[in-house]
Amino acid sequence: MDAGEARIITEPMPDQGLAEEAGGYAYERANGTIERARSAEEAIRLCPVLGKMALESPEKAQLLLDLAATGSAKMAETTQKDAQPKAEQQTMKPIAEATSTEKPAEPSATEPLRQEQAAPITKLIEEREAGWVQATVPTESAGIHRTSQEKIRHIQEEPKAQSLPEPTETIKTADKPVVAEAKVETSDIPSAVATSEPAKQSHEITPEVQPITLPTETTSHEPDTHTEILELDLPELASEAEPQVTAVSNETQETQETQETQIHTNEAVETITESEVTATYEEITELLAAVSASEADEHVTAIETTASQDFETLVEVLARDNEPLALKFIQENAAEQPPEQSLAQLANYLSEQSKLADEPALAEALQQIERALPDCRGTEVTGEKPHITPEMTAALLQLMQTLGYQNPRESLVQLITEQGIDFLLEALRHIGQVYSDDTWREFLSASPNPASDDHDDAHQRLGRRLFGFIARANQELVSKPV
Amino acid sequence: MAEQLEGQPVEEHEGEKYLRLLGLENKADEPITLKDGTTIETRNFLDVCGQYARPMLVGLEAMESDDPRREDTMNALRGMISQYIEPGQAE
Structure with a gap:
């Protein structure tokens, strides 16, 4: 049941270089790979669970988050109750056996207090198991990082109700079973992005929250352009005096390199200038004109494409020989392979279900292509x-940039030169077809109109978006034995 | 969660219970074809999305009947479910 699990890592991980290279933010996917992020918002936004929740209607997202938190707490409470008889049995066993992960460790005399203390921890674990992202703003204090990280590890490693931390300082959820909060602020939105009215609502801001500005990246499924801040409200973490985030991962050097590639890609996407587009367009136009002239003149053979197979054949060959590659691998290999191969790999990648939730740049590019293709x-x-x-x-x-090509203009010209415009358009049609077949497409088409004031419609839209999101994040579960 | 439910008396199918909670009980028998070709009955929708939907549904169930947010919440969840279980929508 971990296919949809996702968690945000906002704690710097100095031993793995995360702090220096990604500002201490990362997003761990269910398969254990790490996606880098430049801010907590970006990390949250990349998450398939909460990434899009608060974009349209923060108060509705807050409501659903509260609801989910309440439900999680209730489920944790049920679990706790179920564990009590086991705990009582375990107290009769030797200490060595008493370290079982299925039970509270103490006898029933202290059970009420321990239950109170255990609830947030259990809730945290349940939340993790459920895949809810718990993220806040990271601290710059290495000491606090270390302490909280140790605590997080401790929580993860220890049985749910064992070694409970003492509640200290303000515990916001002491009387309210809320573990996550969604909040929208517009005050820090870059002026180029902030097109909507400043949000009037303020959703339970705790003093620890430090607003972080969203990246200027815009996609069609982010209509409100609000800055999202999702705040973790977990007692054991609140007691650290700084908000903390939940996860510690086994990050490898390979995944770091992958994330570097993605960071570069994301940054590069923002650096495309109009002049570069114009220059590339003119170059391609001249190239196509030259090709057209060469076709008209049988004696001119200076420009010939080297396309030896059509795109679909290439896709089929790659699909037959290899499993669909993750986007990060396509990006990693971009420098070492021709663009048409990356496009074919992209087509196979898109044929896998629902993967664009985490790739807004790619989704945006594909949407633009679809619009421009006719x-x-x-x-x-x-x-x-x-x-x-x-x-x-x-x-x-x-x-091209999203696929990892550092010089997209050169790659694009190379593609057209070697494969021809027909091949490229065929590839784009094929990719567009695969892309359109994806449930992601459906999800995008269900994006709400932020200008609408219809209250019920807003709910419905949020529900559709969220549920589409959930469905995509979980469809892998169906194909796996539970 | 499966372990949690084990050993407990099963009074009502969980999926059916939540569908009924949302007024969607008439959808329980409708098949849902997932993208991978798997077909499930709507009543088993939690097998697919329960990981995230269940907490919300549990939360809704625990919500006071006179809670002013209840209707909005039900509408939101109903919209989610309807979107998903509409024939063909999950394909």
Whole structure:
């Protein structure tokens, strides 16, 4: 039941270089891979569980979060009650056996107090098991990091109700079984992004919260452009005087390199300039014109594509020989393989269900391509040949960058030069088809209209988005034996 | 969660219970075809999304009947469920 598990790591992990290279933020996927993030918001946004929840209607997301937290607490309470008889039995056993993970460790005389203390811990563990992200702003204090990290490890390693931390300082959830809060602030939104009215609502801000500005990256499924801050409200972590986040992972050097690639990619996406798009468009236009001229003149053979197979064949060959690669592997290998191979791998990647929730840049690029593609098709009626538009050029540059090509212009020109415009458009049609088949597509199409004031519709939209999100995050479970 | 439920008297199918809670009990028998080709009955929707939906549903169940947020919450959850269990939607 961990296919949808995701957790945010906002604690610096100096021993693994995370603090220096990613500002201490990372997002651990269910399969254990680490996605880097430049801010807590980005890390949260990348999460398939909470990443999109508060974008449309923060108060509704808050409501659902509260509801989920209440439900989790209730479930944890039920679990606790179930564990009590076992605990009583365990107290009769030798100490060595008493370290079983299924029980509270103390006799029933102290049970009420311990239950109170255990509830947040159990709740935390349940939340982790359930995959809810628990994230806050990291602290810069190494000491606090170390202490909290040890505590987190301790919590993870110890039985649920064993070695309970003493509640200290303000414990916000002492009388309220809420473990996570969603909050929206617009005060720190960059002016270029903040197009909506400042949010009037303030959702239970604790003093520890330090607002963090979202990256300026915009995607079509982030209509409100609000800054999201999801705050963990867990007693044992609140007692650290700094908000803390939950997870510790076994990050490897390989995953770090992968994350570096993704960071570079994400940064590169933002660096595409209009002039670069224009220059690339002109270069491609000239190239296509030259190709067209060469086709018209049988004696001119200076420009020839080297395409030896169509795109679908390439995709089928790759699919037959290899399992679909994760995007990060495509990005890692981008420098060592031709663009058409990366596109084919992307097609296979997209054929896997629901993976774009964590790849907003890729989703945006694909959407742009889909919008621009009809204008690029030639028509036999008018004699217009397949071509590239500036919009398509911009989208392709972004796609190339998302795929890990450090010089997207060069890669794009190389692709068209070697494979031809027909191959490229075929590849884009194929990718668009696969992309459209994905439930992600459906999810995007269900994106709400932020301008609507219809209260019930907002609920429905939020529900659709959230549930689509949930469904995609969990569909892998169906194919696996539970 | 499965372990948690073991040993407890099963009064009502969990999925059916929550569908009924949301007024969607008439959907219980409808098949859902997942993208991987698996077909399940709607009543078993928690097998697919229970990891995240269950806490919300449990929370809703625990909510006071006169809680002013209840109706909104039910609408939100109903929308979620309806979106998912509509034939073809999960494919």
